[in-house]
Amino acid sequence: AAGLILSGTGSDGTIGLRAIKEHGGLTLAQQSAEYDGMMRSAVQSGLVDMVLPAEEMAAKLVGYFSHANRDESERDRRKREVGEQLSRITGLLRTRTGHDFSGYKDNTILRRIQRRMQVLQIDDPTAFYERLRDEPQQVDLLFQDLLIGVTRFFRDPQAFDALESLVIPKLFGGRKPDETIRA
Numbered sequence: 498a499a500g501l502i503l504s505g506t507g508s509d510g511t512i513g514l515r516a517i518k519e520h521g522g523l524t525l526a527q528q529s530a531e532y533d534g535m536m537r538s539a540v541q542s543g544l545v546d547m548v549l550p551a552e553e554m555a556a557k558l559v560g561y562f563s564h565a566n567r568d569e570s571e572r573d574r575r576k577r578e579v580g581e582q583l584s585r586i587t588g589l590l591r592t593r594t595g596h597d598f599s600g601y602k603d604n605t606i607l608r609r610i611q612r613r614m615q616v617l618q619i620d621d622p623t624a625f626y627e628r629l630r631d632e633p634q635q636v637d638l639l640f641q642d643l644l645i646g647v648t649r650f651f652r653d654p655q656a657f658d659a660l661e662s663l664v665i666p667k668l669f670g671g672r673k674p675d676e677t678i679r680a
Contacts, residue, residue, distance in 0.1 A: 500522060500525070501525045502514065502527060502536050504531060507535055510539055511539050514539055515542070518544045521608070523558070524546045525545065526548045527548075527549070527550070530551075546616045561615060561616065564614075575620070575622075578621075579625075582623060582626050586625075589626070594637070613635075
């Protein structure tokens, strides 16, 4: 899926962008318009992949979906090639953001990297690494993509029930009221 935020007021579009982004879709916002409230809200949320003039959006959508519709053998080959660049890419992420993704599942990281490559319409993983190296803001955008799936946890009542009954009591058990707890 893809979501486009065009001219408008308010922040309604940001809710839709969040849902699209969480499921791996493309999110675009119009660069300028008479009524720019909706666009500003979307961009400030950090959920927008690209801010473009309206007349460039159609070509971006066509390019994005043509990359998405590759056959399975092509996707598998690309995944292997991205995997070969994984340590270099996570090294850039660690240097730029201070976050170490080496403990994350490779498949999760690889999917998010491939998604970012698709957004940028870059086929070659080495060229993608070079783009990240040369444009630090692209590292920031990849970092945001890697964190998107985390929000599902906060909508999971079973996770909160487990925290309440199993984790929190152990964290505070035997502690004095003025003791600090770090999590």
